[in-house]
Amino acid sequence: MAAYEAETFGIPGIPKVVIPHPVAVLNGQEINELALEKFPTVNRFLMEQGNFIGRSHCQHKENDTLIQLSSDILVVNHYYHEKGLTDGLPIIPPEKKRVDTFMQKACLEPEKILGKIAPKNGIATNKALAINCVMAGCKPEYMPIIIAAVEALIEPSFNLRGVQTTTHPCSPLIIVNGPIAKKLKLNGKYNAFGQGNHANATIGRAIRLILQNIGGASPGELDRSTQGQPAKYSYCVAENEDQNPWGPFHVDFQFKAEDSTVTVIAGENPHNINDHMSSEPLGLMTTISDCCSSMGMNNTYLSKSNVLVCICPEHADILFKHGWTKDDIKEYIWNKSRKTIAELKLGGMFNMAEFPDFVDKNNDSETVPIVESKEDILIIVLGGPGKHSSFVPSFGITRSVTKKIQV
Amino acid sequence: MDYYLPLPVEQQASFQLSKRPVTPMNLTIGLLDNTKKNADVLLESLSGLIKEKYNTVKFKKYRKPNSSAPFKEISTIAKECQFVINAHGD
Numbered sequence: 001m002a003a004y005e006a007e008t009f010g011i012p013g014i015p016k017v018v019i020p021h022p023v024a025v026l027n028g029q030e031i032n033e034l035a036l037e038k039f040p041t042v043n044r045f046l047m048e049q050g051n052f053i054g055r056s057h058c059q060h061k062e063n064d065t066l067i068q069l070s071s072d073i074l075v076v077n078h079y080y081h082e083k084g085l086t087d088g089l090p091i092i093p094p095e096k097k098r099v100d101t102f103m104q105k106a107c108l109e110p111e112k113i114l115g116k117i118a119p120k121n122g123i124a125t126n127k128a129l130a131i132n133c134v135m136a137g138c139k140p141e142y143m144p145i146i147i148a149a150v151e152a153l154i155e156p157s158f159n160l161r162g163v164q165t166t167t168h169p170c171s172p173l174i175i176v177n178g179p180i181a182k183k184l185k186l187n188g189k190y191n192a193f194g195q196g197n198h199a200n201a202t203i204g205r206a207i208r209l210i211l212q213n214i215g216g217a218s219p220g221e222l223d224r225s226t227q228g229q230p231a232k233y234s235y236c237v238a239e240n241e242d243q244n245p246w247g248p249f250h251v252d253f254q255f256k257a258e259d260s261t262v263t264v265i266a267g268e269n270p271h272n273i274n275d276h277m278s279s280e281p282l283g284l285m286t287t288i289s290d291c292c293s294s295m296g297m298n299n300t301y302l303s304k305s306n307v308l309v310c311i312c313p314e315h316a317d318i319l320f321k322h323g324w325t326k327d328d329i330k331e332y333i334w335n336k337s338r339k340t341i342a343e344l345k346l347g348g349m350f351n352m353a354e355f356p357d358f359v360d361k362n363n364d365s366e367t368v369p370i371v372e373s374k375e376d377i378l379i380i381v382l383g384g385p386g387k388h389s390s391f392v393p394s395f396g397i398t399r400s401v402t403k404k405i406q407v
Numbered sequence: 408m409d410y411y412l413p414l415p416v417e418q419q420a421s422f423q424l425s426k427r428p429v430t431p432m433n434l435t436i437g438l439l440d441n442t443k444k445n446a447d448v449l450l451e452s453l454s455g456l457i458k459e460k461y462n463t464v465k466f467k468k469y470r471k472p473n474s475s476a477p478f479k480e481i482s483t484i485a486k487e488c489q490f491v492i493n494a495h496g497d
Contacts, residue, residue, distance in 0.1 A: 019449070023443070023444070023445045023446075023449065024443065024444035024445055026445060028448060031445055031448045031449050031452055032452045034449065034452075035449060035452035035453045035455075035456060036452075036456065038453070039453065039456045039457075042453060042456075042457070042492070043457070043460065046427065046428075046431045046434075046457075046490065047427055047428075047431065065411055065412045065414060065416065066409050066410070066411060066412070067409070067410055067412060068408065068409055068410075069408060069410055070408070071408050076410060083412075085412065085413055085414075093410060094410055094411045094412075094413065095408055095409070095410050095411075096408075096409040096410065096411060099411050117415070120415075122414070122415030123415045123416055124415065125415070125416065127411075128413065128414070128415050128416070131411045131412070131413045132413045135413060159475065159476060159477075161477070162475040162476060162477075166475050168475075209413060213413040213414055213415075214413070214414070214415045304473070352442050352443070352444070352473075352474065353442060353472065353473045353474075354472060395475065396473055396475045396476075397472075397473045397475045397476035398475075
């Protein structure tokens with residue numbers, strides 16, 4: 001990890017001492033022995049002039065991005081797989097003519113730069129995005145969503161470097177709102193998180209390929225996720241605005257209902273919230289809030305991030321008919337979805353990060369909310385008929401970002 | 408047939424690392440704890456060994472707010488220290 005990061009910053013020769021995993025389980029004596037073993041190397045780094053000169057990396061000139069291969073789709077797929085340029089699934093070969101036509105249909109200015117994608121700080125040009133989109137199977141008309149999503153992902157508050165390189169399994173969830181969702185037939189109803197919709201599947205997949213190929217987060221190299229998660233293949237939904245009784249999600253962020261937006265949030269896979277029996281808010285909200293805080297979630301130790309509650313239409317209907325607003329739901333979750341300091345001390349991630357001043361960590365009976373304020377809890381309406389909502393925990397230091405789609 | 412590679416056109420800046428001192432005796436060394444368990448213990452142990460060898464070396468301790476977040480005061484470390492040991496990863 002240190003080696004890859006050093007290369008990214010142009011200092012591949014920076015001195016490093018490697019201590020194998022796991023360090024967290026060692027006792028003080030074992031740590032001291034490790035320090036003693038590594039000290040001669042550290043001392044050499046302090047004293048030795050060495051050849052620690054930085055150098056640039058990854059210099060692909062324009063012509064280097066073109067290769068010649070046979071027209072056999074299997075040969076092309078084998079080449080891209082072997083080079084680590086796919087997600088493991090077959091790709092649409094990014095043949096030059098196909099990509100150039102794609103860019104023309106999408107009215108893209110090929111060399112326009114959107115920014116740099118962490119962790120390798122690869123420069124995201126429209127052309128680089130388009131190549132990955134073709135590989136993922138996108139239609140040209142999906143490009144405005146992809147571009148807005150990339151603009152959101154590279155906002156500093158999203159902390160893409162952390163999201164891409166963490167051992168946590170998080171992946172950016174793409175939420176599409178506004179008229180474009182219907183126009184491009186994105187799914188926010190039955191099986192919205194699942195398979196079966198072309199736009200959801202290929203937009204989500206394209207974002208993953210962009211993060212991997214342009215951002216350089218290849219599994220086991222700079223993507224250090226311990227187990228990963230299925231959502232790392234593709235993670236894109238539209239909100240079910242038709243059945244959102246409170247009004248669309250993006251309007252909460254001062255966008256107009258007729259605007260189209262993309263929201264990115266670094267989340268775990270959705271955790272199911274099954275409540276078939278409640279017909280009134282108290283039971284339903286008890287179920288929902290109980291699902292939002294467990295010892296293995298980063299949020300349970302009060303993260304500085306957002307979390308996402310995806311309420312299914314039937315659950316939304318119960319809450320709305322009883323007069324609950326989104327703000328009421330957020331407040332209930334913020335107040336009820338808590339563990340005590342005594343519980344948190346038993347394991348998990350206690351003491352890995354500082355609590356804000358309003359949490360007295362020396363008081364065992366103190367309860368800890370999942371985020372700093374109720375406004376950090378985001379709510380969308382999602383899914384088809386049935387009584388399954390879901391919770392998307394976040395990984396920690398990351399904020400959701402919403403961008404208007406330029407159509 | 409010609410195919411595009413899905414990679415960025417990228418040029419990274421290069422940097423020259425700090426020159427090493429004739430003797431580390433007057434150095435201030437930063438110890439940057441990434442908050443992962445035992446990072447502080449390891450840094451403490453290493454700094455103790457350095458102190459044994461170079462008894463006038465000074466240390467300044469820093470702790471990231473969270474292992475997943477960038478350390479925002481890197482320029483402070485650069486002003487206050489000549490070297491930094493960063494517990495990274497785990």
